[in-house]
Amino acid sequence: MTENRPRGNRIDDLFELLSDSHRRATIHLLARRERPIGVEQLAERIASQTWDDPSHEDVRRMHISLQHTHLPKLDDAxxxxxxxxxxxxxxxxxxxxxxxxxxxxxxxxxxxxxSQHRSETP
Structure with missing residues (x-):
């Protein structure tokens, strides 16, 4: 999240960053690890949290979503x-x-x- 931005933008950035369940799951999984993980392995883990029995296609879609959407946003932040x-x-x-x-x-x-100041003003 970029420094020296107009007030409120970092707040908006934070809520946007955390607004997606796959990004929250990614943060949760990665924060618990001490070493890097392969994007494919990460996709498998998040797909397993998303679907009861993820298919190869589910994992592939998750990998694409991570690669092109979620990881770039988390990396930029x-x-x-x-x-x-x-x-x-x-x-x-x-x-x-x-x-x-x-x-x-x-x-x-x-x-x-x-709000308190306005309610106290006669």
Whole structure:
């Protein structure tokens, strides 16, 4: 998530990043690993969480979805590091998510203060 952006954009980025169940599953799986994982293996694991008995086609679709949509978004946010040539991905850090969440909390607190101030004004 890019620094020095207009207020609210990091919050929007965070909620967009976490809005998809496959991205949340990817973060969860990768954060628990100490080493990189192959994109195909990741696709198999997420497909197994998504469908009771995923077919080869389900895993293929998941791989394509990860490769072209979910992993680039997570990589752009600096949550994961992808080596698309080697077809490997690894978790990098929670900081972008934590910073976005902290900004969201601050925004909600300011909103509460503003609402309280308006209700107290005669």
């Amino acid at each position: 600096d949550v994961v590091e992808c080596d698309f040539d080697a077809q490997r991905v690894e978790f990098t850090n929670w900081r972008p998510i934590e910073e976005g969440w902290q900004e969201a909390r601050s925004w909600f607190e300011r909103l509460d203060e503003s």
